[in-house]
Amino acid sequence: MEETMYDKLLQLPLFQGICKNDFTTILEKVKLHFHKYTPNTSIVKQGTTCKQLIFILSGSVQSESADSRHSYTIEETFTEPHVIEPYSLFGMHTSYTASYKALTEVTALIIDKSYVVAQLNNYEIFRLNYLNILSNRAQTIYNKLWNAHIGNTRNKIINFLLLRCASQTGPKTLYIKMEVLAELIDDTRINVSKVLNEFQQQGLAELSRKKIIIPELKPLAEEYENSFTLHSLTKE
Template identity: 30%
Template sequence: MVADIFYTLLSFPLFIGMGRRELENIVTKTKFSFHTLHEGDTIVDTDTRSGMMVMLTDGTAVATTFSDDKGYRVEEEINGPMLVQPEYVFGLAQHFSQLWKAKTVCHLITLDKQEILKLSDNSLIFRLNLLNLLSTQVQKRQALFWHAPLHTDEEFLRRFFLVHSIRPAGRKVVHIKISRLEKELNIDRRRLSAVLRQWEQQGLVEWTRGCLIIPALEKIINNSLTPSKPIVLHPTQ
């Protein structure tokens, strides 16, 4: 049992670099909670109190992020191992900001804040890993505001999907009306529709009323590296 937990914990960045003896000592002295969830079960919700570390060890979950006014939302499939909003262990926010549900059978390990603080006191490696994890998230978020200016409608739309995703890859379902997307990007509806139609023809998106399905976001990102056909606006668009 200890050996199973040992290899499971090593799949998370918080425990990388630990020797077997230190990790076994942590396993025997730390109060880990283990959970099994089935399809449709809620992992965390926006009314779930934070202040704990939630580790999705295996299985597939669907994470949903909402705009402040609930005017649109983004669903994405996340495979374990994955930490669920680790930035919410500390800070002023009292609840998670996303909804996570199990799509398949999922196994979780949770640690409450007191156990995390104890681990940080007793393990230098864990403390450094935790600081590196949180610092990296802050640095990536700050870097978004200093990217080179965007020039094309495709670039604006691609950036919108990127900054509203947990991971820059995988399947995404964006529930948003075209009128709201037009306001978010400040792009004329005809031009926006032209980009989406071109991407649809390339198999990059599936566009239905109030919903954009992205089978693989990485393909949209990689598409920016190859020349695309010029977008032609027709009078009827």
Template identity: 65%
Template sequence: MEITMYDKLLQLPLFQGLCQEDFTSILEKVRFEFNKYPAGSCIAQQGKACKQLIFILQGTVYAKSIDNEHGYVLYETFDSPQVIEPYSLFGMFPQYTASYHAQTDISTVSFNKSYVLSELNKYEIFQLNYLNVISNRAQNVYRKLWDTHIGNTAEKITNFLQLRCTKPAGEKTLQIKMEDLATLIDDTRINVSKVLNKFQEEGLIQLKRKEIHIPALEKLIEQYT
């Protein structure tokens, strides 16, 4: 079990570079909780306090972000290995920004926030990895904010998706009214409709009533940014 866990965790950015000796020492001091969840289970809930780091070791999860103020829902799919919102563990609002559900049967390992402060923080490699994860996210979000309403309609739609997605790749589904999307990107409904239909003709998205399915966001980004 330890060999498998060691290999899986070392694939995650937070643990990359740790030697086996350091990892063995961590295992002796940090209480790891192993769990298995059947498909459909909720692992973390949007708006609830983030008090632990949860690692998806096996299986696929999907995130569901609800923006009640602007009337849309965004779904993202993630394969393992994956860590859930390490950037939400600290700060002024240490809450999950999305709900996470098991899309398939999954295996997880988690540990409490207190162990991050008392034990893991002793390892310089872990500190650097954590800082890099948080800094990269902050820098990417800052860069995307500048592009929110810049460019033509296609670029604005693509930037809208990039800004709100955790990762700029993979499968996404956005449930939104076309007029709401037009308002959010400061454009007209007609322009948004034309561009979305063009995306669909190019095989980049699939349109349903009040829903935009993006099989691979990276392909859309590559073509329209």
């Protein structure tokens, strides 16, 4: 395996901290599947069973998560290195929560669940990395849920996005009716429209019919975090 491929694999969250000797041993025992995807090719579909770990080694991937009950969809973009839904491999609900497709030429490494359990799980660093990923996700979602309907309309809209996006950085596209968003955050349509137009004026969003484009979520995520940090300090 080329040195650059080694380096990319070791950058992945699940493999960070594993020395190259151990990693060489892992590669000798674990059956690896390398797959190339052309632009607009489907990688996995939302709702299908997760039976493998998919590591994006090169290229960009778009996820699309649809909520059929409330009629909205969120799109996100991820770049390498990235692991697709490692949290969906175990638990009561082992289905992908989103669909993923290649935006550019994509190279992916695929490892079946059986090898994760039988071989990778034997390495303490891998187990700790996996536990950290699952724990961080659970803690983050808990905090978002706790503050779901707290604060002004602006904070509630930001939290709606943060709660439903896998990453707090990068571009996001939300397909939703204004009245549906207002209902889901327990607010009025007028307030939601006013705040979204403020976002647009500030360069934080682009609005069109039933579509909200967030060029970069990070500024909104930082604003949300700072608002509650400031609130906690003033209470003290």
